[in-house]
Amino acid sequence: xxxxxxxxxxxxxxxxxxxxxxxxxxxxxxxxxxxxxxxxxxxxxxxxxxxxxxxxxxxxxxxxxxxxxxxxxxxxxxxxxxxxxxxxxxxxxxxxxxxxxxxxxxxxxxxxxxxxxxxxxxxxxxxxxxxxxxxxxxxxxxxxxxxxxxxxxxxxxxxxxxxxxxxxxxxxxxxxxxxxxxxxxxxxxxxxxxxxxxxxxxxxxxxxxxxxxxxxxxxxxxxxxxxxxxxxxxxxxxxxxxxxxxxxxxxxxxxxxxxxxxxxxxxxxxxxxxxxxxxxxxxxxxxxxxxxxxxxxxxxxxxxxxxxxxxxxxxxxxxxxxxxxxxxxxxxxxxxxxxxxxxxxxxxx
Numbered sequence: 001x002x003x004x005x006x007x008x009x010x011x012x013x014x015x016x017x018x019x020x021x022x023x024x025x026x027x028x029x030x031x032x033x034x035x036x037x038x039x040x041x042x043x044x045x046x047x048x049x050x051x052x053x054x055x056x057x058x059x060x061x062x063x064x065x066x067x068x069x070x071x072x073x074x075x076x077x078x079x080x081x082x083x084x085x086x087x088x089x090x091x092x093x094x095x096x097x098x099x100x101x102x103x104x105x106x107x108x109x110x111x112x113x114x115x116x117x118x119x120x121x122x123x124x125x126x127x128x129x130x131x132x133x134x135x136x137x138x139x140x141x142x143x144x145x146x147x148x149x150x151x152x153x154x155x156x157x158x159x160x161x162x163x164x165x166x167x168x169x170x171x172x173x174x175x176x177x178x179x180x181x182x183x184x185x186x187x188x189x190x191x192x193x194x195x196x197x198x199x200x201x202x203x204x205x206x207x208x209x210x211x212x213x214x215x216x217x218x219x220x221x222x223x224x225x226x227x228x229x230x231x232x233x234x235x236x237x238x239x240x241x242x243x244x245x246x247x248x249x250x251x252x253x254x255x256x257x258x259x260x261x262x263x264x265x266x267x268x269x270x271x272x273x274x275x276x277x278x279x280x281x282x283x284x285x286x287x288x289x290x291x292x293x294x295x296x297x298x299x300x301x302x303x304x305x306x307x308x309x310x311x312x313x314x315x316x317x318x319x320x321x322x323x324x325x326x327x328x329x330x331x332x333x334x335x336x337x338x339x340x341x342x343x344x345x346x347x348x349x
Contacts, residue, residue, distance in 0.1 A: 013054040015070055015127060016320040022050035025099020026070030026127065071101045072316065073126045075117060077133045079106040081231075081260060083286050083305065087132055087155060090309025098317050100127070107133055109229070114140070122147050128316045132156060132309075134201050151319045153312045156303075157200060158330060165319075166330045167312045171201055171285070172208040174301040174335045175255060178283045179212035181299070181337060182253040186346040187281065188218055191251035193238045193261045195230035202230075202257055205285065209255060223249075230257050235264025236271075243272055252280055252346045259284035259291050259300055266294060266342070277344030287338065296341035304333050 015033075019026040024043060031039050032047040039047075050056070074091050076084045088104065095102045103126065107114040114136050121129065122144055131141055132155040142161060145152040154166045175192075182190060192209050195202045210220050226241045228234035235256060242251060256262035262284035269276055276282055276296055284291060287302030311331065 013056050014320070015056070017054055017322075018047065018050045018056050019070075019099070020321060021054060022046040027099040027101060030070040030101075070099065071103050071126050072313070073103045073105055073121050073129045075105045075107065075129065075131045075133045075136065077107055077135060078109050079104075080108075081258075082288050082290065083258065083260075083303075084132065086305035087309035090306040090311075091130055091313045092309075094310045094313035094317070098313075100313075100317075107136070109135065118144050121150075126150065128152070128320055130155065130309075130312045130316060132312075134199055135196065151316055153316045153319075155308050155312050162329070165312075165315050167308050167315070167333065168330050169303050169308075169333045169335045171335075172204040172211075174285060174303075174337075175205040175208035176212045177208075177337050178255050178285070178299075178301060179209045181339065182255070182281060182283065182343065183212060183216060185253075185281070185344065187253040188346070189224070189249070189251045189253070190218075190220065191224040191226075191242055191254045192220060193235055193254060193256040193265060194225050194227050195234070195257035195261065197227045199230075205255075205257060224251060228261075230261055232260050232264040232267070235261030236268040237264075239265045239268035240272075243268070243274075250280075253283070253343070254280065255283045256285065259286040259288040259298060262291075262298055262300070262342075263294060266296075266298075276342050279347060281343040281346075283343055287335075291338075292340065299340045299343040300338055302336045302338050304335070308333055 015029050016026050019029045024047060028039060028043065029047055032044050072095055074088065076088065078084065092102050105117045107117055118140055128151040129144065130153050134157050138159055141159065145164060152164050154164060156168055158166050158168060179190060190209065190213065192206055194206060206225065213220055223245065226238040228238045239254065254265055256265055262282050265282050266276060269280060274280055284298050284300035287300050291298040291300045
């Protein structure tokens with residue numbers, strides 16, 4: 001192994017190569033380089049010998065703006081959205097087991113913050129990036145990957161690039177199954193709380209619903225797809241808009257873009273004196289822990305959030321440790337429809 005790494009010295013060895021050669025973690029190499037924590041002298045000597053043998057060049061001098069070596073950046077869309085903590089925990093647990101530090105970049109659904117985060121990561125050295133941010137433009141993520149040849153793994157979106165691994169749930173199939181569940185309960189007027197229409201994942205969810213409806217000769221009219229911010233407030237506003245429709249055109253069942261929009265939908269229906277599921281059924285998509293404890297408990301699509309985070313970091317570690325080439329393609333994760341009390345038979349109207 002060491003002979004192979006010596007041969008790689010001419011091709012810009014990375015910090016993980018030094019760690020592998022010295023038999024230590026990337027974080028230990030970072031501590032030696034930056035003198036940020038005590039390291040036993042014999043270990044320091046092994047790291048220095050590995051640096052010399054491989055011809056490793058420290059990419060940036062230490063400064064106030066420096067990001068430490070052995071660091072993985074994780075981009076998420078909104079830290080306040082309870083969908084993300086389980087993903088973060090999965091990434092974090094796997095990163096820690098490999099001796100990596102995690103840098104969390106929260107963009108708060110703000111395009112300006114997204115640009116600042118991408119710019120900062122392009123200017124500072126990180127060993128790899130995991131992106132779980134569905135609304136960052138695809139071209140911006142690809143540019144970040146190409147600018148420094150930084151390994152990139154993406155969660156829950158498809159970049160359509162053969163060299164970028166994507167860990168995804170088939171969201172189109174998920175909402176197809178949600179719609180089928182409601183159709184089997186004799187619902188024919190379905191609505192979809194679409195979140196932001198610019199989101200690729202929102203369009204995939206909508207297509208799944210439309211496919212299920214088309215199979216039984218039904219459609220999803222535009223007025224049944226209110227667009228709003230994918231939050232509790234957005235769900236409340238979208239359902240309030242649906243309830244302005246004439247009673248004979250209102251939906252008898254709602255599929256929400258995500259669980260937190262479904263929570264807002266439940267609140268709006270209670271506010272307007274409607275009962276779930278006696279008057280109208282509601283289905284979410286995420287499988288948040290709190291979905292089982294809302295009133296009524298929410299029918300939802302459970303996504304394997306922790307597993308996706310852990311697998312994304314495992315994939316990145318394999319790339320960094322040269323155990324596999326920069327491979328792309330999709331790793332498709334299973335999702336499950338969890339039927340609870342928020343969905344029931346269509347009321348006779």
